[in-house]
Amino acid sequence: MKKIIFAVIILLNLTAFSQTEDSLNSPKRLVQDFFEAFHAQDTVKLKSFATDGVKMESVSMDAEGNTKLISEDYSNFIKSIASIPSEVSFEEKLHEFRIEENGLLATVTTPYSFYYNGNFSHSGVNSFQLVNFNGKWKIVYLIDTRLKQKL
Known part of the structure; x- marks a missing residue:
């Protein structure tokens, strides 16, 4: 009986450990870590989250109502984060996570x-x-x- 209880405890610990490992290396965790580093202005971490040649773009509307697509170099983004003065506060509040993961590819959408x-x-x-x-x-x-309006 003691051997069975011991085996069950070991299996439960292994399952809990593997879930912890998975949750530490998930698409959601990466995006959460990205925003923690963003708010902390930790450019070393921000750089580590992306591949070389990562592409960044923003979509907005100009004063005439025309859609604008602006591409930005990731290294310029990191420099702009580093240059924010310490007396300035900024916060990007995420409202939810929508995650689609399929093998080697994942999409994380965050309003x-x-x-x-x-x-x-x-x-x-x-x-x-x-x-x-x-x-x-x-x-x-x-x-x-x-x-410019709230979601």
């Missing part, structure tokens, strides 16, 4: 509201395209929308 010095700035949706390289998720493409 958000952005606040600058405590005031609403804009809202939109982030869409992260991730690829699993040898067991580690990396951002290969990031596109967002930017709207």
